Amino acid sequence: ADAGFDVFLLNQRGSTYGKKHVNLKTSDNKFWQFTLDEHAKYDSPAMIDKALQLSGESGLYWVGSSQGTIVGFMTLSETPAYNRKVKAIFQLSPVGTGGYAKGIFRFAIAAYQIFKPVLDVISFF
Template structure:
């Protein structure tokens, strides 16, 4: 923002800003009955459109953290028209961890950790 860019900080329901919901109050059980699928299908596209409308831009950069990473991927996968509206997506932290993986997945995670230093020095692109 200090460099003259429009910056929009978005969050999902469950914050104090959710109290301005058009139809529901936070005391209504229905307010809390939503899924990430619904958020990616309805809420995220609406927020993207609003940010573009307010900024006058044709595209934006998405910076996701934790749950924002999965919602970003879901939105772009489920609503392909938004691939033109999001210029680039930067995912800062994962939504989960492999620490509780079982079976073959635990082995794959351990093997990846062993080979990661080698992969870091091999140019893929």
């Protein structure tokens, strides 16, 4: 922000700053009936759209930390239209790792590590 960039922070439902609701109080059970799926399907796309509307930009950079990493990945995989709106995604301290993957997933992770230098050279990703 000090360098002149617009910075928006998403306070997801249930977080310290995300406990205000139009009709529900935090003491209501219904207030807490949401999952990461709702964050990814509704909250993050709404936040992206609002940030782009306020900034007048066509795309943004996503910096996720902890839960924000998984929600970022989920948002971009579940709502592919947002892949055009997020220029790059930077994930810090992700909540998931491929280290415990089994079967075909373990093979895919290993193959990617082997072929990544070649893929980088040919600009595959």
